[in-house]
Amino acid sequence: MSSPKNSIKVAVLPGDGIGREVMPACLELIDAAVKLAGAPPVTFDTHQAGAQHYAETGEALPASALEACRTADAILFGAMGWPDIRFPDGTEIIPQLDLRMEFGLFAGVRPIRWFPGLPKVLSDPRAEGIDFVLIREQTEGLFYARGRGEIRDDQEAYDTMQITRAGTERVTEFAFRLAAERKRRGKPGTVTCVDKANVFASMAFFRKIYDEIADRHPEINRDYAYVDALALNMVKKPWTLDVLVTENMFGDILSDLAAGLIGGMGMAPSADIGENHGLFQPAHGTAPDIAGKGIANPSAMFLSGAMMLDWLAVRHGEQNLAEAARLIEAAVEHTLSTGRAIPMEYGGKANCAEMTRSVISSLGAVQKEVA
Structure with missing residues (x-):
């Protein structure tokens, strides 16, 4: 400071x-x-x-x-x-x-909060309690491929995802500290790791590092979600979410979905x-x-x-x-x-x-x- x-x-x-x-x-x-x-x-x-x-x-x-x-x-x-x-x-x-x-x-911070007076996109009255934060790693992930993509013989295209220990550690630590601040204000104090660790080695590595950081913050609840399941639950029960941390491209997509829950981009700061x-x-x-x-x-x-x-x-x-x-x-x-x-x-x-x-x-x- x-x-x-x-x-x-x-x-x-x-x-x-x-x-x-x-x-x-x-x-x-x-x-x-x-x-x-x-x-x-x-x-x-x-x-x-x-x-x-x-x-x-x-x-x-x-x-x-x-x-x-x-x-x-x-x-x-x-x-x-x-x-x-x-x-x-x-x-x-x-x-x-x-x-x-x-x-x-490195940390894209997207607070998602419903304000009284906004359209109720979801009919469930609990949707009035939507108040979570999506943390998106922003310097690597699939966006690392920007300007580095390769097209071979007009037959194949490749974009490489990069997940580093340093990049994942700092964004995950950021998410846990934010969850601790929110917990002091009465929020659940949970960080959800959003990945596709069941398919990609890079995402399994992301989750491994998440666990290492979570071990340093025993006062904060840890949680896991595959990105496709999280997209479903973000629509079905977004009021249960607190702090989410994820890779660059996943965060890019989920943040727009999240904004839709509160009426659209006109209420979405970052x-x-x-x-x-x-x-x-x-x-x-x-x-x-x-x-x-x-x-x-x-x-x-x-x-x-x-x-x-x-x-x-x-x-x-x-x-x-x-x-x-x-x-x-x-x-x-x-x-x-x-x-x-x-x-x-x-x-x-x-x-x-x-x-x-x-x-x-x-x-x-x-x-x-x-x-």
Whole structure:
């Protein structure tokens, strides 16, 4: 943990599409919550990057943006990518993966929580208790093959999965520590290893290392699930889940399924955490179909901002930043549960600006509840 700071510097990359719409809304909310909580001021250093920037300049991730991310206390990311803008080789422009590898952001953190006022995707009333976290290893697994795949004689294609001891140890340790934090807040205190250890040697190795880490945390329950069975149970009884840890590709797929349980990507925040850097972004994409219309749901961006403040609070010993995070979460819940504003995504009438105004105006209403 670093020493307390007089101010916090955040590198901001709005990106493409609706990223450019939800980001200003999030910055306005963070500023209001930080001031209300009496936390150190947060300054925002905004840089352009992404597919649309590449189309305009020929650069997807300028060196100045990369350096700003390297020296900032945290990175706040909108969304990047655009269907019709690609590199000459036809591949997608996704600087978020470059940042992930550049800064060793090994833990993809996807909290999945149902908020009152959201659609009830599952009919079982217990689904209102959905509150779990998926931890996705992000630097290896099947994604290790990115740029390394091989096609032989136009007859065979190979992509190699990489599972290392170091990579698995650090992401599993991260999951157990998170489960311990959640247990202190009344959660079950269980880490489920999600793999396919019955088929692949790499996954059996992943599980072996999981067990070694679990032995160091006897106060936390250990659990196992094959990825296909977990996908079934995530739909049948997601309220029983606590913390899940899994390989990169499995996590990529399961995180989208999980978001569907709470209404969709508009309520799905995420964090990419490394040893020295943290990047925070909504799980949704750039949404070209609605970009520029001002109707995007900013809630996932808001909740990602709250995750950032929580992470900064721990790193810098600033409890007021954590209070600002609680204010944001409570204000989002208050807005949805009271029906003050329901995003168009969920059949309501609130556009991005109206959701932002409602959540900011709710900060004062929830301050006593958070304190």
